[in-house]
Amino acid sequence: MTQDATFEDGREAPLNLGAQDAEDLQVISSLVQDAVLPIHEITWRAAQRRFGLLLNRFRWEDNPENRQRDYERVQSVLVIENVLRVASxxxxxxxxxxxxxxxxxxxxxxxxxxxxxxxxxxGDGAIRLSVEALDISLKDVTRPYRAPSGQKPSHPE
Incomplete structure (x- = not known):
């Protein structure tokens, strides 16, 4: 006899996602919105054609609207492959x-x-990466931690 999975069967796990088209990239973009990082955590390895950022990502997937515990962030690595040029x-x-x-x-x-x-x-900053093909990955690399502000990010409407 088989039984449907229940909510309790699920578990929180680190994200490990990839994007190779614009639709996939929308998912990653929504998950990294409001991520913060010191500027020195940006790396471009021209010889490997790889651009990376170590982000402190707000955990939007943790349903911040309906919660009984603290808001969380997690350190994540965002890597863009096949980078030919970088401009900012x-x-x-x-x-x-x-x-x-x-x-x-x-x-x-x-x-x-x-x-x-x-x-x-x-604040109107931007980085443009010219790529040979779209290949982006997002991977959580630490356990979630309490968001230092204790707040959910918000934006003026």
Whole structure:
């Protein structure tokens, strides 16, 4: 006899997601919205064509509207593969004390699967990555921890 799974059978597990098209990227973008990171946690390895960020991601998937415990964040690694060029605007890499807040990730498709990945930050900062093909991964690398602010991120409407 088989039985349907119940809610209690589920368990929280670290995210480990990939995106190879714009639809998949929308999911990752929604999960990294309001992630914060010090500017020195951005790395571009030109020889490997890999761009990475170590984020302190708000756990939107933890249903922040209906909760009985503290809001949480988790450290996650966001990696963009196949990067050919990197350009930025409004992001001063020389100021090592800068804290960035990631608002969204978008993909502007070009020819033959190539295009530009646009990372948009609060305060009008942006990083544009020209990629040969869309290949992005998001992986949680620590256990969740109580959000230092104790608050859910909010945006003026």
């Amino acid at each position: 605007q409004g992001v001063d890499r020389s100021d090592k004390d800068t804290i960035l807040s990631l608002m969204s990730i978008a993909f502007d498709a070009g020819e033959d699967g190539a295009g530009d990945v646009l990372l948009t930050f609060a």
